[in-house]
Amino acid sequence: MPQQVTIFDTTLRDGTQGEGVSLTVEDKLKIAAKLDDLGIHYIEGGWPGSNGKDIEFFKRVASLSLKHAKVTAFGSTRRKGVKPEEDGNLKAILESGVRVATIFGKSWDFQVTTALQTTLEENEAMIYDSVRYLKEQGLEVIYDAEHFFDGYKNNRDYALGTIRKAEAAGADWIVLCDTNGGSMPGEIAAIVADVVASVKTPIGIHAHNDCELGVANSLAAVQAGARQVQGTFNGLGERCGNANLVSVIPNLQLKLGGYRCVSDEQLATLTSAARYVSEIANVGMPVNQPYVGSAAFAHKGGIHVSAVLRHSKTYEHIEPELVGNRQRVLVSELAGQSNLVFKAQEMNLDFDLENESTKRLIQTIKDMEHRGYQFEGADASLELLIRKAYDKQENVFTIESFKLLVEKTGDNPVASEAIVKVKVHGETVYTAAEGNGPVNALDNALRKALETYYPDIRDIHLTDYKVRVINEKDATAAKVRVLIESSDFDASWNTVGVSENVIEASWEAILDSIRYALIGRTVVLDNREEKHERIGIVNH
Amino acid sequence: MPQQVTIFDTTLRDGTQGEGVSLTVEDKLKIAAKLDDLGIHYIEGGWPGSNGKDIEFFKRVASLSLKHAKVTAFGSTRRKGVKPEEDGNLKAILESGVRVATIFGKSWDFQVTTALQTTLEENEAMIYDSVRYLKEQGLEVIYDAEHFFDGYKNNRDYALGTIRKAEAAGADWIVLCDTNGGSMPGEIAAIVADVVASVKTPIGIHAHNDCELGVANSLAAVQAGARQVQGTFNGLGERCGNANLVSVIPNLQLKLGGYRCVSDEQLATLTSAARYVSEIANVGMPVNQPYVGSAAFAHKGGIHVSAVLRHSKTYEHIEPELVGNRQRVLVSELAGQSNLVFKAQEMNLDFDLENESTKRLIQTIKDMEHRGYQFEGADASLELLIRKAYDKQENVFTIESFKLLVEKTGDNPVASEAIVKVKVHGETVYTAAEGNGPVNALDNALRKALETYYPDIRDIHLTDYKVRVINEKDATAAKVRVLIESSDFDASWNTVGVSENVIEASWEAILDSIRYALIGRTVVLDNREEKHERIGIVNH
Numbered sequence A, B: 001m002p003q004q005v006t007i008f009d010t011t012l013r014d015g016t017q018g019e020g021v022s023l024t025v026e027d028k029l030k031i032a033a034k035l036d037d038l039g040i041h042y043i044e045g046g047w048p049g050s051n052g053k054d055i056e057f058f059k060r061v062a063s064l065s066l067k068h069a070k071v072t073a074f075g076s077t078r079r080k081g082v083k084p085e086e087d088g089n090l091k092a093i094l095e096s097g098v099r100v101a102t103i104f105g106k107s108w109d110f111q112v113t114t115a116l117q118t119t120l121e122e123n124e125a126m127i128y129d130s131v132r133y134l135k136e137q138g139l140e141v142i143y144d145a146e147h148f149f150d151g152y153k154n155n156r157d158y159a160l161g162t163i164r165k166a167e168a169a170g171a172d173w174i175v176l177c178d179t180n181g182g183s184m185p186g187e188i189a190a191i192v193a194d195v196v197a198s199v200k201t202p203i204g205i206h207a208h209n210d211c212e213l214g215v216a217n218s219l220a221a222v223q224a225g226a227r228q229v230q231g232t233f234n235g236l237g238e239r240c241g242n243a244n245l246v247s248v249i250p251n252l253q254l255k256l257g258g259y260r261c262v263s264d265e266q267l268a269t270l271t272s273a274a275r276y277v278s279e280i281a282n283v284g285m286p287v288n289q290p291y292v293g294s295a296a297f298a299h300k301g302g303i304h305v306s307a308v309l310r311h312s313k314t315y316e317h318i319e320p321e322l323v324g325n326r327q328r329v330l331v332s333e334l335a336g337q338s339n340l341v342f343k344a345q346e347m348n349l350d351f352d353l354e355n356e357s358t359k360r361l362i363q364t365i366k367d368m369e370h371r372g373y374q375f376e377g378a379d380a381s382l383e384l385l386i387r388k389a390y391d392k393q394e395n396v397f398t399i400e401s402f403k404l405l406v407e408k409t410g411d412n413p414v415a416s417e418a419i420v421k422v423k424v425h426g427e428t429v430y431t432a433a434e435g436n437g438p439v440n441a442l443d444n445a446l447r448k449a450l451e452t453y454y455p456d457i458r459d460i461h462l463t464d465y466k467v468r469v470i471n472e473k474d475a476t477a478a479k480v481r482v483l484i485e486s487s488d489f490d491a492s493w494n495t496v497g498v499s500e501n502v503i504e505a506s507w508e509a510i511l512d513s514i515r516y517a518l519i520g521r522t523v524v525l526d527n528r529e530e531k532h533e534r535i536g537i538v539n540h
Helices: A025-038 A052-064 A086-096 A109-116 A119-136 A148-154 A156-168 A185-198 A212-223 A244-257 A272-281 A303-312 A339-347 A356-370 A380-390 A440-452 A456-460 A474-475 A502-518 B027-037 B052-064 B088-095 B109-115 B121-136 B148-154 B157-168 B185-198 B213-223 B244-258 B272-283 B302-311 B339-345 B357-369 B378-390 B438-451 B455-459 B472-477 B500-516
Strands: A006-009 A042-046 A068-078 A100-106 A141-146 A173-177 A201-206 A229-230 A398-410 A415-426 A425-434 A463-470 A480-487 A492-499 A523-524 A530-532 B006-009 B042-046 B070-076 B099-107 B142-145 B173-177 B205-206 B228-231 B397-409 B415-424 B427-435 B461-469 B480-487 B491-498 B522-526 B527-533
Touching: A006 A244, A006 B070, A025 A042, A025 A052, A025 A272, A042 A052, A042 A100, A042 A141, A052 A068, A052 A086, A068 A086, A068 A303, A086 A119, A086 A480, A100 A156, A109 A119, A109 A148, A119 A141, A141 A148, A141 A156, A148 A156, A148 A173, A156 A173, A156 A185, A173 A185, A173 A229, A185 A201, A185 A212, A185 B213, A201 A212, A212 A229, A212 A244, A212 B185, A212 B213, A229 A244, A244 A272, A272 A502, A303 B157, A339 A356, A356 A380, A380 A492, A380 A502, A398 A440, A398 A502, A415 A440, A425 A440, A440 A456, A440 A502, A440 B006, A456 A502, A463 A502, A463 B461, A474 B228, A480 A502, A480 B527, A492 A502, A502 B397, A502 B438, B006 B244, B006 B438, B027 B042, B027 B052, B027 B272, B042 B052, B042 B228, B052 B070, B070 B088, B088 B099, B088 B121, B088 B148, B099 B109, B099 B121, B099 B157, B109 B121, B109 B148, B121 B157, B142 B157, B148 B157, B148 B173, B148 B185, B157 B173, B157 B185, B173 B185, B173 B397, B185 B205, B185 B213, B205 B213, B213 B228, B213 B244, B228 B244, B244 B272, B357 B378, B378 B491, B378 B500, B397 B438, B415 B438, B427 B438, B438 B455, B438 B500, B455 B500, B461 B500, B480 B500, B491 B500
Parallel strands: A006 A042, A006 A229, A042 A068, A068 A100, A100 A141, A141 A173, A173 A201, A201 A229, B006 B042, B006 B228, B042 B070, B070 B099, B099 B142, B142 B173, B173 B205, B205 B228
Antiparallel strands: A398 A415, A398 B397, A415 A425, A463 A480, A480 A492, A523 A530, B397 B415, B415 B427, B461 B480, B480 B491, B522 B527
16 A cells, blocks of 8 residues: 655745746636645645735635645744743634645754744744644634754754654644755654654655755655655745655555655646646746656757667666656657658658658758758747648748848837738738837737737737847858747747847747648638648548 | 865766656756756766767866866766776776776665676675776776665665675775665665775765655765765755755755865855756746755845845844845845846946946846846846946937748758848948848848958857747746857856747847947948947946
8 A cells, every 4th residue: 555645835925936936816726726636735825914815814714615625724833931822823713714724933053043033942932822723713723833954953952842842732744844945855854754753743754856866755754654755846935945746646556656745646747737837827837847847858869769660678768648747759760750740740640751852851951950940849840841741731821021220229129020922812911010129029920910810819929939049150140040939828849040140040940930820720711711721640 | 173075066967857848968067067066076977888978078068177076977887798998988987088987776675686687796896896996997986876865775784795795896985875765864874884894985865856855865874874965966866866956055065064075265256056056958947946046035025025135033043145135025026136246246337336327227126036137147238238327328329110921841951031121320221131040040130230340250150059948937938038158369258138038038038149249349341440448337
């Protein structure tokens, strides 16, 4: 029987301490619902004693009717010299209406005297009184022992003494915090093992990532006997972040052996949950994020790719589907033809390397890569090339010309205007638009020209724009590669453009993006709607 | 006596396998020089048998005269059924001129039969013959045992047998690779300990980050007896990246106790080296990157901040200066100040932080950094700001207006024209120029306007041009930061521009570059030559 490990998520509290992270109450409710779907056991919603936004969250979260998760409110132990029933912070927890309180107290003697400026005895009383009071009010109490590892290293007896007070007062969990994130896995393992042997209350771990060991320290603690892991989604949090639950959960469940956190079905939604939190929190997820990043199971090198096609386990540590991710093969100059074959298979294309069209296509891609194109981050541009080679591309519009004017006079802001002449369904559209930059002006003008025919185009947004200088020898005359990511409600896709001219490169990527988006869209002509069928590559 | 751990950097080889990472030969040379300054012991420059760019790197790196680092070339063992002296891959290593070869071979029986499609005996012979041959040619040989941990778990005897062959053939190092990045720290520790007890050759570790354990696995291996760590800067690399040396080094040197990688002085340049690699590779460094990110020692929560001010060790696991980073308090930020003090010292400026000009200057820089400027890579722009604050800037020219026209008709190439109106020494110059891109056209027009007055301007060349999108959320309306490097015969300097408009940002960086270049230049007015003295900040 695998051991159950309880997962405690603090994205909504500790996560919001990260630089650039700010969540509205709406955001928090959305994330809470998603975490509940994933099977997270505790969701720490905020610190009601510290701000009004958190109080509103606790009011509204009740109406979500979460299926699995218990919602918990955070706060400190009572202040020095104050009775628990008169402490504003503990009152706020009770008023929040949660059934689980998470309160933190000091374990490090140095901190008690310097930060708290009280006696070691009063600190112990603060812990005991606060836990006891909340238990008497009928709450489940999770006691977070702040700075536990630093405290233990400095004065083992005092640190152990503080958590014994929490145990004596009836705490349901004692969670050891590596608040500064400075401990090494070996230390964590030894100290957790000692604590597990010293108290009866179940133990948890709260690790930070300051040494890039947040995940490793959480695993070390579980192996030493901890049964709760606190952390955040995508490792959000102050400084270098908290332990990343998105890596902790699959490591515990798929790798260490003998532990279980959520169901297999829930685990298979991990990737989409991680991306959802990233979107809601408006914090970009690195493409190379372990398990769930879009590059986590991507293969680039030619040698690797041919081996991956033969046996995926040779270069993949798990089946990506277990965490809801998928294998990708990046097409790049370092890779051989096998990358292209893989892409064609993904498109269900009947792909014959001996075919003349295929040979021409491979030659075209080689030439383009030589000129600085890179298709590993531009699936949609690659698909357009393949469609073109196989005569599966609709020529929805043709650009006859574009003109761009950028002007600055005196202290006025720079003005950018674009004029485009586009042929769409036999008609010539000539239009102009402004923008807050040249590329934006061009993008606006093109959309304006096509909008009458394709009203859906309004749903498409450019969501990422990257510029890379390819050959820096000639400086401003150097080539640039522009990568654009576009999204609508259903999907996102990537396109590429290359030129000595940053405007032309951007334009090319915009054109590919719109061309790809228009595949299979409905065109509106003189109030007649005509469905453009997505040309069937699947049934070819 | 601390134990020496050898650091082997493969940013230039394995790092370039990462999605979106692409380095020119110039980029690679710059990074190699920086890694050498930091005291890295081995720099793997590329795979000469796999592409022409890497061959050029090895040709040119010799002229860098590195102080500490040995440069090594990567390659596979000989192909099956081929003599080593006839193997193209081994030949390419020899022809690259390196004194150290790093060759990889198979350790996993499953891989030998499926990926390599040969016999277990032939694979052993391939390892032995290749190491032996390179040793006979006088090279130091590092043997990378690919998939060692998977191989060991599947068939311990065969995996150990393969590295015994490398040892028998005279390998100087045997490096155990967790190629798929799927192993847990406990497994790594146990297997490394077994290997260390089984062979005499020094052992290294090559870990990947697929389980967010690349750093932890590297440390576990060292604690079990490995004495070389392979990894990349900022953890660049295929899929989820390689072990991040930027975290491995300080963990070994400052945390585990008893290990040494580089000198204390070199360690104190870690942050700037990591940022330099990020800039050159044009791969953004997360603000929360451990040890070196700008948020790694940033404090946001009110409670933390007051405690940090009281005793920084309560919320910082090390002194940030040990790795060249610094404390930041997000509520009352003093960004840029340390750069500024450093720069002012470099300019021999009598710099008083209490002076009103200085206070205004700090405020200006703070505001600019908030808007996306970054002066770490733009010394010349920073010097211009300091000169302006101290009234030490000659206003050699003023821009009255510029206009830029970019046009494309049919299949003709894109035409770029710029018109500038510039006031120089009381005269108004109105001129126009073409370029093979909009920025190039602007640069040409400005030079043309100034050339009559400053003929030397012809010697200046823009040698590097980088564009970075700062906030990717608004796609083509996002802000961009442009960094330009310019050179003449004597020196090179860097400038920065920021705007929503890529043209305006580039223009700003070009203006700074030319302004900086003109300091102290000879002006030609009506055939009279007049020497502009460089305004003396040194003797101020």
